[in-house]
Amino acid sequence: MSASDNMIPAPAVRSKPLIIRHLPYFIGAAVLVALAAGMQFDGYILNILLQATTFSIAVFGLSVVLGLCGQINLAQAAFFGFGAYAVGLGTADLHLNFWLCLVGACAITLVAGAFLGMSTLRLGGHYLAMVTISFQQIVTLVMINAVGVTHGPDGVANIRRPELFQSSQSYLAFCVAMLAIVGYLVWHLPDTKLGRAMRAVRDNELAAGVNGIDVFRTKVYAFAVCAVLGGLAGGLFAGGFAYVSPDQFSFAESIQFLTMSLLGGVASPIGSVIGTGLLILIPEWLRFLKSVPGLYLAIYGLSVILIIRFMPDGIWGFVSDAFTRWRAHTKAPPVAGALQLRPATTGGDIVLEVTGLSKHFGGLKAVDGVDIAVKRGSVHALIGPNGSGKTTTLNVLSGLYKATSGKIVLDGTDITNMAPHQRTAAGLGRTFQNIRLFRSMTALENVEIGAERPGNTMIGKGDDALTERAMEALTFVGLGSRANELISSFSYGHQRLIEIARALASNPTLLLLDEPAAGLNSTEKLELHELLKRIAAQGLTILIIDHDMTLVSEAAQHITVLNFGRRIADGESMAVLRHPDVVSAYLGSE
Amino acid sequence: MDLVLQLLFTGIGIGAVYALVALGFVLIFRATNVVNFAQGEFSMVAAYLMVVCVELGLPYWLSFVIALAGMALLGVIFNLGVYYPLRHRTYLPVIIATIGASILLSNSVLAIYGPQPQVLQGWFDTPGIQLGPVYLDSQYLLIIGVTILLVLFNFWFFEKTLLGKKLQATSQDKEMASLLGISVSTMIMITFIYSAVLGGLAGILVAPVLFVSIQMGSTIALKAFAATIIGGFGDVAGAIVGGLALGVIETFGAAYISVPYKDGFAFLVLIAFLVFRPQGIFGERVAEKA
Numbered sequence: 001m002s003a004s005d006n007m008i009p010a011p012a013v014r015s016k017p018l019i020i021r022h023l024p025y026f027i028g029a030a031v032l033v034a035l036a037a038g039m040q041f042d043g044y045i046l047n048i049l050l051q052a053t054t055f056s057i058a059v060f061g062l063s064v065v066l067g068l069c070g071q072i073n074l075a076q077a078a079f080f081g082f083g084a085y086a087v088g089l090g091t092a093d094l095h096l097n098f099w100l101c102l103v104g105a106c107a108i109t110l111v112a113g114a115f116l117g118m119s120t121l122r123l124g125g126h127y128l129a130m131v132t133i134s135f136q137q138i139v140t141l142v143m144i145n146a147v148g149v150t151h152g153p154d155g156v157a158n159i160r161r162p163e164l165f166q167s168s169q170s171y172l173a174f175c176v177a178m179l180a181i182v183g184y185l186v187w188h189l190p191d192t193k194l195g196r197a198m199r200a201v202r203d204n205e206l207a208a209g210v211n212g213i214d215v216f217r218t219k220v221y222a223f224a225v226c227a228v229l230g231g232l233a234g235g236l237f238a239g240g241f242a243y244v245s246p247d248q249f250s251f252a253e254s255i256q257f258l259t260m261s262l263l264g265g266v267a268s269p270i271g272s273v274i275g276t277g278l279l280i281l282i283p284e285w286l287r288f289l290k291s292v293p294g295l296y297l298a299i300y301g302l303s304v305i306l307i308i309r310f311m312p313d314g315i316w317g318f319v320s321d322a323f324t325r326w327r328a329h330t331k332a333p334p335v336a337g338a339l340q341l342r343p344a345t346t347g348g349d350i351v352l353e354v355t356g357l358s359k360h361f362g363g364l365k366a367v368d369g370v371d372i373a374v375k376r377g378s379v380h381a382l383i384g385p386n387g388s389g390k391t392t393t394l395n396v397l398s399g400l401y402k403a404t405s406g407k408i409v410l411d412g413t414d415i416t417n418m419a420p421h422q423r424t425a426a427g428l429g430r431t432f433q434n435i436r437l438f439r440s441m442t443a444l445e446n447v448e449i450g451a452e453r454p455g456n457t458m459i460g461k462g463d464d465a466l467t468e469r470a471m472e473a474l475t476f477v478g479l480g481s482r483a484n485e486l487i488s489s490f491s492y493g494h495q496r497l498i499e500i501a502r503a504l505a506s507n508p509t510l511l512l513l514d515e516p517a518a519g520l521n522s523t524e525k526l527e528l529h530e531l532l533k534r535i536a537a538q539g540l541t542i543l544i545i546d547h548d549m550t551l552v553s554e555a556a557q558h559i560t561v562l563n564f565g566r567r568i569a570d571g572e573s574m575a576v577l578r579h580p581d582v583v584s585a586y587l588g589s590e
Numbered sequence: 591m592d593l594v595l596q597l598l599f600t601g602i603g604i605g606a607v608y609a610l611v612a613l614g615f616v617l618i619f620r621a622t623n624v625v626n627f628a629q630g631e632f633s634m635v636a637a638y639l640m641v642v643c644v645e646l647g648l649p650y651w652l653s654f655v656i657a658l659a660g661m662a663l664l665g666v667i668f669n670l671g672v673y674y675p676l677r678h679r680t681y682l683p684v685i686i687a688t689i690g691a692s693i694l695l696s697n698s699v700l701a702i703y704g705p706q707p708q709v710l711q712g713w714f715d716t717p718g719i720q721l722g723p724v725y726l727d728s729q730y731l732l733i734i735g736v737t738i739l740l741v742l743f744n745f746w747f748f749e750k751t752l753l754g755k756k757l758q759a760t761s762q763d764k765e766m767a768s769l770l771g772i773s774v775s776t777m778i779m780i781t782f783i784y785s786a787v788l789g790g791l792a793g794i795l796v797a798p799v800l801f802v803s804i805q806m807g808s809t810i811a812l813k814a815f816a817a818t819i820i821g822g823f824g825d826v827a828g829a830i831v832g833g834l835a836l837g838v839i840e841t842f843g844a845a846y847i848s849v850p851y852k853d854g855f856a857f858l859v860l861i862a863f864l865v866f867r868p869q870g871i872f873g874e875r876v877a878e879k880a
C-alpha cells in the first residue's frame with residue numbers, strides 16, 4: 001500500500017520542478033519498499049499483502065478508465081487473467097525469461113484493450129458495458145475449454161519468478177515498488193494533457209470535441225491504459241502465487257475490482273488502494289460468511305447499489321472534496337501580461353466562406369443552400385426568427401452535424417468533412433447556447449483545455465506556459481482572481497464568460513458565439529458588449545448568433561438573415577435591419 | 591436437410607426467448623434511456639419462483655400466476671430501489687447500479703438455493719410431435735406461440751390503447767408528457783413492472799429447455815442484448831428479429847462448429863455488427879443536440 005499521507009497534490013502555483021515537489025512521495029514509497037523487504041511477515045500476511053498490492057494495480061486501471069474518462073470496463077479480471085496466463089504459460093511451459101513474459105503480458109493486453117475499445121467506443125456507454133461483459137465471458141470460456149494451451153480448469157502451476165526476487169519477501173518489495181511507480185503515474189495523469197482530455201471527455205463529450213480533443217482516441221487510450229494495468233497486475237500476481245486457474249479471473253472478479261474501485265473512490269489511485277485493501281481485509285476478518293456460496297457477492301452487489309446512491313465519490317471522495325473546497329480559496333496563479341490574440345492569416349480577405357450549405361433531417365430542410373462570407377477582422381452576425389436554422393448552421397460549421405451538401409472553407413482550408421476536433425485544430429473556436437463547461441473542473445482547468453488546442457501558436461512549452469495563457473484569458477474576461485474555483489460556484493453569466501475565455505485561450509482564427517446574450521441580465525449584457533469590442537479590437541473575427549437586436553446592431557458590421565433555412569438578406573447592418581423581408585420575418589407582414 | 595430443418599426449429603425456439611428478454615430491454619431503454627443489466631436476472635428469479643412453487647405441490651398454472659405476480663412485485667421494488675433514486679443522474683451510475691442489482695439478485699438466489707441446477711417440467715405432458723422429418727418439441731412450440739401472441743399484444747397495447755400511447759409519449763419526451771398531465775413516474779413504474787413480467791415469462795418458458803441455474807439469467811441477458819444491437823438499438827421489431835437470428839446462428843454454430851464455444855458465437859456476431867453496422871438492421875443513430 002502506498003504512502004497516502006504524502007500524496008496531497010501540490011497547489012496550482014507551479015514553480016519548482018516536479019521531481020523536487022514530489023520528493024516526499026518518493027521518499028515515502030522508498031520507506032514502504034524497505035519495510036516490505038525488511039520486515040519478517042509470516043506466509044499468511046505475506047500472501048494478503050501480495051494480493052492487495054497486485055489487485056491495487058489492476059484497480060488503478062479502473063480509476064483511469066472509469067474515474068478519469070467516464071467509460072466502463074467490466075472485464076478487468078479478463079485483462080488481469082491475460083497478464084497472469086502470459087507470465088504463467090510463458091515461464092512454466094515455454095521456460096521464457098520472467099521479464100520478457102511481463103513485457104509480453106503488457107503488450108498482449110494493450111492490443112486486446114485497444115481492439116476492444118476501438119470496436120465499441122464510438123458508441124454509447126451501454127454498448128461498452130455489454131461488450132466488456134461478453135468479452136469477459138469469452139475469455140473465461142477459452143481459459144476453461146482450450147485445454148491444450150491453458151491446461152483448462154487445472155490451471156497453470158510452477159510459475160517462476162525473476163532470479164533477482166526469488167524469496168517471497170523480496171518479490172513483495174518489488175511489487176510494492178511497482179505499485180508506487182504506477183500509482184505515481186496514475187496520480188499525476190489528471191494534470192497532464194492526456195489526463196485533462198480524459199476528464200473533459202467524461203464531463204462533456206461535445207464540448208471536448210469542439211475544444212480540439214479527439215474524443216474517440218482519448219477513450220481508446222484510457223481503455224488501453226486500463227487493460228495494460230490489468231495485464232501488468234496479473235503478471236505480477238502470477239509470479240507471486242506461482243499458480244493460477246480460470247476461476248480467479250471470472251466475471252465475479254471483475255465485479256470485485258469494480259466494487260473496490262467504487263468503494264475507495266473511483267477518481268483517485270489513493271481511493272483504489274483504500275478500496276482494494278478494505279475488500280481484501282474485510283473478507284479475511286469475516287471468513288465465516290464464506291461458508292455460504294454467493295453470500296459475499298450478494299453483499300458486493302448490494303454495496304455497489306448503496307455506494308452509487310449514497311457516496312458516489314467513495315471513501316476518498318470525502319477527503320478530496322474537502323481538498324477541492326480548500327483549493328478554491330487558494331490564490332490564483334500570477335498573471336504575467338495581457339491576453340494576446342493573434343489570429344492566423346493564411347487565407348485571403350475572407351476568413352470563413354460558406355457556399356451552398358444544406359443540412360436536411362429526413363425531409364426537413366433545416367438549412368437549405370446558405371451562403372455566408374465572413375470578412376477578416378469583422379464582427380458578423382447571423383440572425384433569424386426561432387427555427388430559422390441558425391443553431392443548425394453553427395452546428396454544421398463546428399462539425400457536430402455533417403453537412404448534407406455545400407462547402408465550408410476556413411482561412412483557406414476546406415473543413416467541410418473534418419471532425420469537430422480537427423476543425424478546432426484548423427482554427428475554429430466556439431461557445432454554446434446552453435453552456436457546456438467541464439463541470440468537475442476548476443475555471444482555470446477549463447480554460448487550460450482550450451489553450452491546449454492543437455496548433456495553438458500562442459503557448460510556449462510546458463505546464464507553466466499553459467497556465468499562464470489560461471490565466472491571461474480568464475483575466476481578460478475579468479475572472480482571473482477566481483481561477484481555482486469549481487465551475488458550479490459561478491453564476492450563469494460568469495459561466496458564459498468562462499466559456500468565452502476557453503475559446504479565446506485557444507487563439508482561434510474565427511470565434512463562433514452561439515447566443516452569448518441569452519439568459520444574461522442587462523448589466524451582464526453591457527459587459528458582454530464591452531468584451532466583444534475588446535476582442536474585436538485585437539483583430540479576431542467573430543461570427544455571432546443572437547436574438548438581442550441591440551447587441552447585434554451595435555456590435556456587428558455585417559448581418560446575414562436566415563428564415564426557414566434560407567438566406568433572406570445579407571449586407572451592412574443597418575441596411576439589412578431595414579430590409580422589408582427581414583422586417584416581415586420578424587414582425588410578420590400584412 | 592432434415593438436420594437443417596430440425597436445427598432451424600430449435601434455433602427459432604431459443605431465439606424466441608432471446609427476443610422476449612430483448613423486448614424487456616428495449617421497453618425499459620425507451621422509457622428511461624437506461625439499459626437494465628438485471629433484465630436477465632428477472633428471467634432467472636421467475637424460473638426459481640416457479641421451481642419453488644411446483645416443489646411445494648401447487649398446480650402448474652397457479653405456480654405460473656404466482657411467479658408472474660412475484661415478478662411484478664420485483665419490478666416495483668427494482669424501480670424504487672435501483673432506478674428511481676438515480677433518475678436525475680447520468681446513465682453511468684444507473685448502469686452500475688443495475689449491474690449491482692444483477693449481482694445481488696443472482697447471488698442471493700445462490701445463497702438461498704445452492705449451486706445445483708434445478709429441473710422444471712414442461713407445461714405439456716406430451717413431449718412433442720413428429721412432423722415429417724422434424725421433431726417439434728412441445729415446449730419450443732409453446733415458446734414460439736407465446737412470443738407471437740406477445741408481439742401482437744405489444745403492437746395492440748402500444749398502438750391502440752391510451753395507456754400504451756401514454757407510455758410511448760413518456761419514452762419520447764418526458765417533459766412534454768408531464769406537461770400534458772401524464773404522470774411520468776407512474777409510466778416508468780408500469781414499464782418496469784411490464785418488462786419484469788416479460789423477462790419472467792421468458793425465464794419460465796425457457797426453464798424446461800435449459801436447466802434452472804444461477805447463470806441462466808446472465809447468459810440469456812447477454813444474448814438478448816446482442817439481439818437488440820443486431821436488430822437496431824431501441825427498436826421493437828429489431829429486438830425480435832435480432833433475437834430470432836441469434837438463436838438460429840447459435841444453434842447452427844453449436845451443431846457445425848463447436849459445442850463448448852456455443853455461447854461465444856453471440857459475441858462474435860455482436861462484434862461484427864459493432865464494427866460494420868453499429869446501427870443494426872433497422873436502427874438509426876440519433877445525434878445529440880448541441
